[in-house]
Amino acid sequence: MTFNNRELWLSFFAILLITLVYLFVVISTGSVPAAGEFFGHSLGIFGFTLMIMTEVLYTMRKRARSARWGRMSSWLKFHIFTGLVGPYMVLLHTSWKFNGLAGIVMLLTVLIVASGFIGRYIYTAIPRTADGVEVASSELEQQITKSEAELERWLSARAATASSLPKYLITTEEKERTQFFFIIGYVFLEWGQRIQWWQQKRRMDTAVRAQIAQLEKMIQQRRVLHRQVASLAMARRLLSLWHAVHIPIGVSLFTAAFVHIAAAIYYATLLH
Amino acid sequence: MESRRFGCLSMTGIISAALTLVMIVGITIVRGGVLFSPGTLSAQTGAETWGGVQSHAEIQGDCAACHVAPWSSETMKDRCTACHLDLKEQFQDPESLHSLLFIDNTLLTCIDCHPDHRGADASLTVLDANRFPHDSAGFSLNAHQKTSTGEFFVCSDCHETDITKFEANACERCHRDIDAVFTQVHIETFSHECLACHDGVDTYGSSFNHNAVVFPLEGKHAEATCSKCHLGASSLGELQSTPQECFACHQEEDKHNGEFGENCAVCHASSDWEEAIFDHTLSNFPLEGEHANIACEDCHKNAVYEGTLSACVDCHLEDDEHKGEFGTDCSQCHTTSNWEGAAYDHTLANFPLEGGHANVKCEECHINQVFQGISQECSDCHREPVYHAGSFSADCASCHTILAWIPAKYTEQHTFPMNHESDGNNSCQTCHVENLETYTCYECHEHTPSNVASEHREEGISDFEDCMECHADGREHDD
Numbered sequence: 146m147t148f149n150n151r152e153l154w155l156s157f158f159a160i161l162l163i164t165l166v167y168l169f170v171v172i173s174t175g176s177v178p179a180a181g182e183f184f185g186h187s188l189g190i191f192g193f194t195l196m197i198m199t200e201v202l203y204t205m206r207k208r209a210r211s212a213r214w215g216r217m218s219s220w221l222k223f224h225i226f227t228g229l230v231g232p233y234m235v236l237l238h239t240s241w242k243f244n245g246l247a248g249i250v251m252l253l254t255v256l257i258v259a260s261g262f263i264g265r266y267i268y269t270a271i272p273r274t275a276d277g278v279e280v281a282s283s284e285l286e287q288q289i290t291k292s293e294a295e296l297e298r299w300l301s302a303r304a305a306t307a308s309s310l311p312k313y314l315i316t317t318e319e320k321e322r323t324q325f326f327f328i329i330g331y332v333f334l335e336w337g338q339r340i341q342w343w344q345q346k347r348r349m350d351t352a353v354r355a356q357i358a359q360l361e362k363m364i365q366q367r368r369v370l371h372r373q374v375a376s377l378a379m380a381r382r383l384l385s386l387w388h389a390v391h392i393p394i395g396v397s398l399f400t401a402a403f404v405h406i407a408a409a410i411y412y413a414t415l416l417h
Numbered sequence: 418m419e420s421r422r423f424g425c426l427s428m429t430g431i432i433s434a435a436l437t438l439v440m441i442v443g444i445t446i447v448r449g450g451v452l453f454s455p456g457t458l459s460a461q462t463g464a465e466t467w468g469g470v471q472s473h474a475e476i477q478g479d480c481a482a483c484h485v486a487p488w489s490s491e492t493m494k495d496r497c498t499a500c501h502l503d504l505k506e507q508f509q510d511p512e513s514l515h516s517l518l519f520i521d522n523t524l525l526t527c528i529d530c531h532p533d534h535r536g537a538d539a540s541l542t543v544l545d546a547n548r549f550p551h552d553s554a555g556f557s558l559n560a561h562q563k564t565s566t567g568e569f570f571v572c573s574d575c576h577e578t579d580i581t582k583f584e585a586n587a588c589e590r591c592h593r594d595i596d597a598v599f600t601q602v603h604i605e606t607f608s609h610e611c612l613a614c615h616d617g618v619d620t621y622g623s624s625f626n627h628n629a630v631v632f633p634l635e636g637k638h639a640e641a642t643c644s645k646c647h648l649g650a651s652s653l654g655e656l657q658s659t660p661q662e663c664f665a666c667h668q669e670e671d672k673h674n675g676e677f678g679e680n681c682a683v684c685h686a687s688s689d690w691e692e693a694i695f696d697h698t699l700s701n702f703p704l705e706g707e708h709a710n711i712a713c714e715d716c717h718k719n720a721v722y723e724g725t726l727s728a729c730v731d732c733h734l735e736d737d738e739h740k741g742e743f744g745t746d747c748s749q750c751h752t753t754s755n756w757e758g759a760a761y762d763h764t765l766a767n768f769p770l771e772g773g774h775a776n777v778k779c780e781e782c783h784i785n786q787v788f789q790g791i792s793q794e795c796s797d798c799h800r801e802p803v804y805h806a807g808s809f810s811a812d813c814a815s816c817h818t819i820l821a822w823i824p825a826k827y828t829e830q831h832t833f834p835m836n837h838e839s840d841g842n843n844s845c846q847t848c849h850v851e852n853l854e855t856y857t858c859y860e861c862h863e864h865t866p867s868n869v870a871s872e873h874r875e876e877g878i879s880d881f882e883d884c885m886e887c888h889a890d891g892r893e894h895d896d
Binding site: 175392393409412415 | 423424425427429430431432433434436437438441450451452453454455456457480484485486487492493526528569
């Protein structure tokens with residue numbers, strides 16, 4: 146399973162652009178835009194609209210189970226983009242005042258974003274197809290067998306090259322770790338492996354380095370599959386637990402936000 | 418297998434929504450509308466108690482005390498005046514500040530100037546230059562967004578102690594920073610009472626470009642002070658309605674006393690009055706020759722332009738060297754390009770200039786510029802030559818033609834044959850060498866003195882000095 150962070154970069158640039166516009170307004174008017182004024186209000190409306198989209202569109206796609214509506218992975222990226230940019234606009238809408246219900250809504254927004262980050266982390270620990278369908282354990286076992294056979298063939302064909310590497314890098318044995326560690330600590334483990342491989346490759350010729358890169362990729366694939374098998378049950382349990390926390394926070398957030406909007410319309414927008 | 422039901426519609430979702438609503442309603446019941454308050458109300462207190470409280474902070478949570486329902490016919494202003502009875506009184510007077518503000522700005526609300534929910538210590542009066550309808554107070558802030566130091570204006574820049582009172586020298590202090598010389602001149606011209614003329618709608622100063630309006634300041638207009646044209650204008654409308662016709666400002670300067678109408682620009686440019694360019698062909702006296710080079714006032718004395726006499730003599734009477742002898746129409750002989758080189762048609766006189774007369778300068782006959790009464794007798798101009806030895810009358814023409822003195826033709830009785838030894842065209846000098854009184858036959862033919870003497874002595878003639886005595890017909894005598 147491949148994964149890139151394009152949606153995070155897009156979110157970063159969108160946030161940067163919004164920040165620049167916001168700073169321009171602050172400098173040109175000499176004050177922080179109030180929540181009830183045109184710019185501040187616009188930030189709130191657009192930000193909340195994005196948050197609604199974050200919540201509704203991805204959920205709908207998950208339940209549609211139809212490729213006609215695009216890949217799940219694409220919807221997840223859009224979900225992450227709107228889930229970051231929307232709350233940021235809402236944060237600017239507050240004009241840095243967190244009184245009453247508006248403050249509670251902002252707090253819940255921060256919580257839901259933080260929860261989203263955690264959820265994404267756990268979600269990616271469960272192997273899925275591009276359409277978001279979970280891969281079964283038996284299928285994972287088959288993929289491991291296939292991967293190891295392929296690795297074995299490669300090692301026998303290039304025994305000399307393989308012998309130049311430390312044994313611990315190409316061993317098929319994974320250390321015994323808890324499932325929880327596989328989920329929470331796999332990032333650190335992965336980075337440790339990459340550094341070790343990099344140190345080995347920098348000592349080699351360019352021609353050998355290309356072969357070693359191929360080997361590294363195969364071993365990495367085997368490692369991920371082993372980890373996913375080992376942590377699948379725990380990941381599913383954590384994801385279920387996360388849902389139990391994330392959904393109430395989200396529902397509370399939107400409930401409070403709608404009340405806040407109604408109150409703002411009643412007390413401010415329609416004030417005469 | 419994931420549930421196909423939306424998370425918000427799950428049991429936990431519904432319970433969460435319900436709990437949230439319960440909490441909001443519960444807090445609202447217990448604490449009033451604090452949850453919906455965007456901030457703490459002001460604790461600022463006044464000298465008097467209004468509506469039973471001394472500060473807005475005392476009604477924190479009682480939203481309905483100030484906020485009205487959207488569907489209510491009551492307004493927030495009604496809620497304000499329900500407590501602030503002094504304001505209610507002010508609104509009865511249409512000339513009061515608050516009345517003026519609301520009359521001019523129908524969308525204005527109390528909170529535009531008196532916002533709350535900004536903290537217990539925050540002021541209840543915020544006259545944001547961008548929001549407060551300062552125009553309604555008699556002075557627009559359109560041109561007063563930033564001070565001379567480039568900072569945004571604050572109320573205290575002009576209202577030092579009391580927001581309702583204008584500090585007298587506020588304008589001068591800032592405008593001296595911008596342009597000290599102009600400000601000094603402006604104050605000396607118009608006094609310190611800036612507000613007597615300015616209502617803030619103008620943008621006088623470096624940013625104002627008069628050339629962008631319908632009357633660009635060109636030439637001398639660019640040097641004029643504003644008051645030259647806009648004297649007494651105290652509003653944008655009055656500035657814009659300043660007359661743009663030349664005569665509106667320059668009538669008193671009109672040297673022509675209105676003779677040329679009211680549009681000075683037909684002849685004058687804005688660069689200088691003196692550089693007037695009048696198309697004289699529009700008059701019945703086009704300026705040609707030297708006339709094109711003279712100053713207007715040479716003909717138009719005392720700046721009188723209409724009815725100027727156009728006969729030559731009207732201007733050139735003193736120039737007339739002929740002392741009126743040739744009448745008043747100089748153009749009969751002279752052109753406009755030069756007095757000299759006049760071409761007089763002498764046939765108009767009784768003495769056509771023919772022959773040798775045609776090349777004679779006028780003054781040779783018309784001595785001392787006397788043209789009339791000149792004698793036409795030849796002898797009045799031509800003295801009889803010594804050669805004539807007084808033998809002829811004054812009638813030169815009896816022998817001479819007008820073409821030349823020579824040849825002349827003698828028509829009277831001549832004792833000696835004129836055709837002696839010739840075809841008759843002998844010159845007088847042939848015989849009359851010295852003058853017409855004397856003659857000589859010597860040096861002609863064979864008549865040398867020695868021959869004549871020898872031949873006559875052979876004949877015994879001793880007296881042979883007077884040839885004509887014996888040879889009157891020019892013939893030789895043998896007897």
